[in-house]
Amino acid sequence: MDVPFWNREIETADRSRLETIQLERLRETVGWALKTPFYQKQLRQAKISSPDNIRSLADLRKIPFTTKDDLRINFPRGLLAVDMKDVVRIHSSSGTTGIPTVIYYSKEDIENWTDMLARCLFSTGAASADVFQNMMTYGMFTGGLGMHYGAEKVGMAVIPIGGGNTKRQIKTMRDFRTTVLHITPSYLLHVHTKLEEAEVKREDLVLKKAFTGAEPHSEDIRKKIERIWNIDAYNSYGLSELNGPGVAFECVYKNDMHLWEDGYIVEIIDPETGEQVRDGDSGEVVLTNLIRRATPMLRYRTRDLAYLHTDPCPCGRTHRRLSRIMGRTDDMLIINGINLFPSQIEEVVMRIPEVATNYIIQVEKRGDLDHLTVKVEIYPKLFLGDPSQLEALKGRITEELRSAIILHPTVELHEPNALPVSEGKAKRVIDLRPKE
Amino acid sequence: MVKEGKKMAKQLTIFVENRPGRLSAVAKSLRENKIDIRAFTIQDRGDYGLVKFIVSNPNQAYLALANLGCACALKEIIAISIPDKVGNFELLTSALAENNINVKDAYGFVLQTNLKGVCCLEIEEAQSAAAQKVIQSAGFTILKDDELYNL
Numbered sequence: 167m168d169v170p171f172w173n174r175e176i177e178t179a180d181r182s183r184l185e186t187i188q189l190e191r192l193r194e195t196v197g198w199a200l201k202t203p204f205y206q207k208q209l210r211q212a213k214i215s216s217p218d219n220i221r222s223l224a225d226l227r228k229i230p231f232t233t234k235d236d237l238r239i240n241f242p243r244g245l246l247a248v249d250m251k252d253v254v255r256i257h258s259s260s261g262t263t264g265i266p267t268v269i270y271y272s273k274e275d276i277e278n279w280t281d282m283l284a285r286c287l288f289s290t291g292a293a294s295a296d297v298f299q300n301m302m303t304y305g306m307f308t309g310g311l312g313m314h315y316g317a318e319k320v321g322m323a324v325i326p327i328g329g330g331n332t333k334r335q336i337k338t339m340r341d342f343r344t345t346v347l348h349i350t351p352s353y354l355l356h357v358h359t360k361l362e363e364a365e366v367k368r369e370d371l372v373l374k375k376a377f378t379g380a381e382p383h384s385e386d387i388r389k390k391i392e393r394i395w396n397i398d399a400y401n402s403y404g405l406s407e408l409n410g411p412g413v414a415f416e417c418v419y420k421n422d423m424h425l426w427e428d429g430y431i432v433e434i435i436d437p438e439t440g441e442q443v444r445d446g447d448s449g450e451v452v453l454t455n456l457i458r459r460a461t462p463m464l465r466y467r468t469r470d471l472a473y474l475h476t477d478p479c480p481c482g483r484t485h486r487r488l489s490r491i492m493g494r495t496d497d498m499l500i501i502n503g504i505n506l507f508p509s510q511i512e513e514v515v516m517r518i519p520e521v522a523t524n525y526i527i528q529v530e531k532r533g534d535l536d537h538l539t540v541k542v543e544i545y546p547k548l549f550l551g552d553p554s555q556l557e558a559l560k561g562r563i564t565e566e567l568r569s570a571i572i573l574h575p576t577v578e579l580h581e582p583n584a585l586p587v588s589e590g591k592a593k594r595v596i597d598l599r600p601k602e
Numbered sequence: 603m604v605k606e607g608k609k610m611a612k613q614l615t616i617f618v619e620n621r622p623g624r625l626s627a628v629a630k631s632l633r634e635n636k637i638d639i640r641a642f643t644i645q646d647r648g649d650y651g652l653v654k655f656i657v658s659n660p661n662q663a664y665l666a667l668a669n670l671g672c673a674c675a676l677k678e679i680i681a682i683s684i685p686d687k688v689g690n691f692e693l694l695t696s697a698l699a700e701n702n703i704n705v706k707d708a709y710g711f712v713l714q715t716n717l718k719g720v721c722c723l724e725i726e727e728a729q730s731a732a733a734q735k736v737i738q739s740a741g742f743t744i745l746k747d748d749e750l751y752n753l
Contacts, residue, residue: 551613556647556650579649581671
């Protein structure tokens with residue numbers, strides 16, 4: 167098989183070379199981190215007051231973990247390590263408790279991230295002759311713009327169409343002879359069902375590849391995508407805390423994702439004890455970013471569960487491979503590629519006086535897409551007996567949820583005390599999607 | 603207009619989920635409280651429905667259902683006694699239409715065939731007084747609360 171390399175020297179560097187780079191960049195990163203109020207405190211705990219205190223990679227483990235809560239508590243500038251004049255990009259994600267998280271990028275940070283992405287895309291065989299239709303949401307998420315930059319760097323013709331409007335997506339694929347897609351797996355399956363409606367046949371399209379990401383999916387889903395579309399589909403992994411997409415990516419062999427170890431240090435830990443698991447065992451993925459100055463990130467707990475392959479890949483790359491994400495250590499739901507915490511819904515529901523405090527979140531597949539239903543109970547004392555009042559209430563809840571969580575849920579009204587009351591820790595999520 | 607000391611008729615509206623067993627739960631509570639049902643209608647709204655009742659004692663029924671935790675409401679309606687004769691419903695509705703009065707919801711039932719029927723109207727509060735005047739000018743009798751409950 168033809169194995170293309172964006173940077174053969176680094177991608178095939180031996181272990182000791184990679185570790186030398188990691189140590190050098192870790193020291194640099196600790197130096198940047200020491201400029202932020204948050205990491206000054208964290209590193210003081212680990213008795214690290216200068217990059218010189220990092221003598222070996224093992225010293226990384228002295229540093230306390232960083233969590234999503236840390237990012238929230240220190241919003242908006244507690245992890246900012248450079249002057250604002252050196253920041254060229256801000257990405258942010260909506261908060262689970264109303265407080266969002268933010269990541270700043272310097273010019274060099276964007277360049278580093280873009281280069282990693284170019285490496286990812288190139289390793290699948292994508293090249294400058296390709297036409298790249300970016301069907302991921304742009305905006306404050308990293309998925310859209312990140313891949314956009316990476317694809318441009320490779321030299322592909324980028325169509326920044328963004329998410330949604332399926333018929334237009336299909337026509338665009340045809341009109342511009344799109345060869346490569348970036349898309350969530352569920353949406354890619356859904357688009358296939360709309361070909362006929364758009365009056366476009368598969369033969370009218372010259373699609374070759376899809377980069378699927380933003381939501382965990384099984385090997386079976388990949389095979390289905392490849393079969394019905396007759397394309398190659400490559401899995402990808404990334405999160406904004408670690409720049410965004412491009413942390414790990416599949417090569418032409420499609421046997422899980424090379425995690426770029428010159429850019430990130432990966433640890434797999436037992437989420438209960440925080441201890442490292444044995445080689446090859448699954449656990450929580452913990453990542454340290456080695457290539458971002460404006461918002462350093464040391465030992466970030468991703469809450470994603472996965473393992474690292476121990477056997478080498480036939481492509482010759484030395485960077486270890488991360489498995490598919492097997493689950494989460496928290497209650498985060500991923501719905502059509504959008505991350506959702508039940509607490510975000512709770513927050514909206516609780517501030518509407520006409521609904522009671524009990525609610526249920528139900529997720530199911532409708533066709534290939536996820537569908538979210540939020541069931542709430544009406545509050546009897548504020549019921550006026552008017553259908554227009556109830557429809558207005560539904561509309562208001564739908565609209566408030568939509569602006570809070572971006573997804574468009576169906577809202578169902580229920581009788582008071584009709585929803586199951588949960589004792590102790592609420593079990594308010596019913597996920598009816600088939601387990602993979 | 604409604605005579606002094608007499609009140610407008612009340613309708614009991616109950617929010618019920620659209621699933622088996624909900625109506626019977628409401629019916630059971632009414633029976634346990636010895637509430638007699640004069641008329642009812644159901645509005646289907648998809649995931650839920652609104653059941654509207656004319657009962658012998660709406661206040662008592664409301665309290666009983668509210669006690670169960672039901673979402674229910676008492677609403678004033680205009681209950682009209684209409685002779686059961688071809689054309690009478692048109693007479694009523696055209697009188698309202700000529701006066702630009704909108705009917706939000708309505709239902710009717712026959713008490714004695716060829717003799718007597720009842721029509722219940724939900725009218726926007728701001729138009730209620732005008733509507734009552736129009737209805738009476740058209741020659742119909744508006745039933746007071748106890749008249750309706752004790753049909």
